[in-house]
Each structure stands twice: as C-alpha cells, then as structure tokens.
Amino acid sequence: MSTSFQLNERASEIRWSKGSCGVSGCADPECVCALCAQPIGISEDDPRWEGHDRESCGWCELCEDEVPIMLFRGEGKAMLQAAFHQKCFERLLAPGGAA
Ligand SMILES: [Zn+2]
Ligand SMILES: [Zn+2]
Ligand SMILES: [Zn+2]
Numbered sequence: 833m834s835t836s837f838q839l840n841e842r843a844s845e846i847r848w849s850k851g852s853c854g855v856s857g858c859a860d861p862e863c864v865c866a867l868c869a870q871p872i873g874i875s876e877d878d879p880r881w882e883g884h885d886r887e888s889c890g891w892c893e894l895c896e897d898e899v900p901i902m903l904f905r906g907e908g909k910a911m912l913q914a915a916f917h918q919k920c921f922e923r924l925l926a927p928g929g930a931a
Contacts, residue, residue, distance in 0.1 A: 839924045840927065842923060852913070855873075856873030858871055865915060866920075872915055872916075873900070874894060880894055881894065896918055897917060
C-alpha cells in the first residue's frame with residue numbers, strides 16, 4: 833500500500849485495532865471508526881435502506897458510509913488496522929486538522 837498521503841497531527845488520535853468483523857454498522861470497539869468511534873456503514877435492517885437500490889445508485893451518503901478507508905501498520909501478527917469514515921479520513925489529511 834502506498835503512503836503517498838501525509839497525515840496531519842490528528843493521526844495521534846487514531847485508535848488502532850486488530851481487525852474488524854466486517855459487518856456494516858457494527859458497534860464493536862474493534863470495528864468502529866478509528867477517529868470518531870462511531871460505527872461505519874449502516875446495518876442491513878436500517879430503515880434508510882428502504883426504497884434504496886444499491887445496484888442503480890451511483891453514490892450517495894448511504895453508499896459512501898458503507899466503504900471505510902483502511903490504514904494498516906506493522907506486519908504479520910503484529911499488524912494493526914484502522915478504519916475510517918471517508919469524512920473522518922479527510923480530517924486526517926486536511927492542513928492543521930481542520931474539519
Ligand atoms: Zn464488528
Ligand atoms: Zn468516523
Ligand atoms: Zn446510494
């Protein structure tokens with residue numbers, strides 16, 4: 833994975849985890865956003881999915897939240913990962929950490 837991006841000082845707030853279960857909207861501490869600690873994605877039975885066709889939807893806020901940005905550090909068994917909402921990850925890249 834390339835590290836061509838530069839994280840700002842908010843990178844110190846990242847909570848690294850050993851890995852998530854991959855279930856959308858999971859509130860487990862290992863699965864939530866590494867920055868804001870909120871679940872990533874929306875669970876399958878959320879009413880907001882009603883009337884939403886993921887196949888035909890190009891990109892909306894619901895779909896965007898489904899796709900976390902992943903960072904990894906370390907190797908092998910010591911590898912840690914961090915998942916972020918797209919918006920949270922942008923805060924790590926913004927100059928000065930501005931939201
Ligand atoms: Zn989970
Ligand atoms: Zn977040
Ligand atoms: Zn959508």
